[in-house]
């Protein structure tokens with residue numbers, strides 16, 4: 001994935017994977033990781049970046065190849 005920040009420094013953090021990288025305005029930062037277990041993993045911002053900091057979170061879903069192929073096929077079907 002590629003990290004970009006448009007306003008201030010943020011920090012992309014997946015605590016369970018101990019994976020963290022700053023996002024810096026003006027830079028495109030390439031990140032590479034290989035999950036070894038399926039599941040859902042919380043994504044947080046680990047930098048006190050402003051008033052909206054508390055809302056900066058998401059989920060990473062790591063699927064098996066079979067689940068991913070099903071998801072991709074459904075997505076392609078939706079496009080048509």
Ligand SMILES: [Cu+2]
Nearest residue numbers: 045047049053
């Ligand atoms: Cu933040």
